[in-house]
Amino acid sequence: MPSAALIKRSLVDQALEQLRERIGQGQWQLGERLPTEPELAQELGISRNTVREAMRILAFTGLVEVRQGDGSYLRGRADPFDALKAMSGCTLEHARETRRIIEVEAIMLAAERRTEQDLAELRTALEHSGAHYHYDLERYIACDMVFHQRLVDAAHNPMLSQLYRYFSQVVAESLRRVLAPEQRPQEVFDLHVQMVDALEARHTALAAQLCRALIDNRPAH
Template sequence: MPLGPLRPSPLVEQAVDHLREQISTGHWPVGTRLPGETTLARTLGVGRSTVREAVRALAATGLLRSRQGAGVFVIADRPTEDWPTRLRRAAVTDVYEVRTLIEVQAARLAAERRTDEDLAALDAALAARHAASGAPDSEFVDRDIDLHRAVVAAAHNPVLTDLFAEFAPALRQALIDLVELLRLRADDPDHGRATHEELVRSVAAGDAEAAALAARTELEATLGRLRSA
């Protein structure tokens, strides 16, 4: 589709869409140098600042790159997905398999490194999970995730903490759907209470292998339900 003047609003978003279309349809193949800022502004019927913002947005997605003194060039014909976007698009079972790897090791490290402050946080998170037994599924899942987050935090490894933070949003809705679909709390409102208590107890006792086993048992049980749902 040839370029043409844009509607009044929102101009930057429209400019991004028009320029992206020129790239994705092959009108501007990879390696092409874009027309100058002034030319693009005149063709699209917008100001140069709008073009500048649109180019910046497309550069952030990996489609364009500015070369000092040479101009702006197309470097890809499809955007590069960031990590959160890739997680949202991934199968929840694939995400959960990796989460299991992370949290089993986190539980082991938490048992070895936990502080008094960590233990207090774990007790509070476990109590909040129990208290949510009468709450809607979404709140119960949130409290469950909070408990697992506290275990990861007790491992005192910032990379594990960051990884869990990325995984949690991708899992939340899937876990809510799973609880509702399988009616896991219909007869057991505090579903998984025993395994979570064992996890916290093992971390508090400093028993790394027991903590890892408790985490693995809980997470692999959920993974099994995801696969059969």
């Protein structure tokens, strides 16, 4: 017999599906105040608690803005969960193309904007990932994701940083597919070190070149 938690989760999921469908169909205009929780509960045929939980999730994803004492307003129509589903099914080449767009642009900005703290955090992340590179692939990938997020963060563009957080799981999966379980080439890891050196020297062109080489899994020229 299913637990109460599973039943509640299922009801919330159903409420979310119905609300997202209405948002996608344009039932409410951007900036429009949404019906109250009691009104939505009656319309959807569910409890107010279920509506409240669904609205919290929509607020977390940015589709809805909850204004205390005033109600909920529609903020957007593009659901980030749809983007995540699309990213999970992308090919290796699609992942590479997207990484080039995000990471190469980010590293060029980072070469201009990086701080001493950014460099210190990048070198610390490198130290952690380097300790696992030739040994534990999963632990290396987890540490490498921290390095790449720090790299994008060094561009000091909050939108780029948030976009990369959504995309990082696709990057992690692509690494699992291109890195051998054993005998990983040292020159691939060395590209990370050279990228940080280029950032420290504020050498924008070299940093971009090294980043492209890393993404394409080839030596830099």
